[in-house]
């Protein structure tokens with residue numbers, strides 16, 4: 001499964017988080033099939049539930065994100081932090097495999113597409129044209 005290329009039409013903006021928009025309600029995606037993610041949720045005693053998409057012009061589908069972390073390591077402008085380990089952007093700085101790549105500094109994106117190429121589950125969509133969508137979201 002990959003990020004829905006038209007998520008901004010098919011989902012709704014549900015909240016703002018670290019200055020970016022969260023689109024929901026989300027889905028049961030690739031993360032739910034990943035052994036590391038499943039084990040981490042089991043250990044935490046929590047079910048895997050839809051989380052939605054974080055960001056708009058730098059959009060990460062948290063339901064497909066397996067916490068592999070390559071997007072954090074390849075980004076030249078350090079757009080991403082680990083959601084559960086804020087301020088940390090190393091590939092292996094995740095809290096555990098329930099953690100997700102968070103586009104905390106969406107505005108710093110230079111649209112190089114390195115993260116899109118690196119992501120093993122096609123969970124990221126980068127689209128400069130969606131800056132306007134971001135700017136027009138009312139929450």
Ligand code: SF4
Nearest residue numbers: 075109110112113115
């Ligand atoms: S497109 Fe490039 S600059 Fe933008 S978030 Fe991805 S890796 Fe970072």
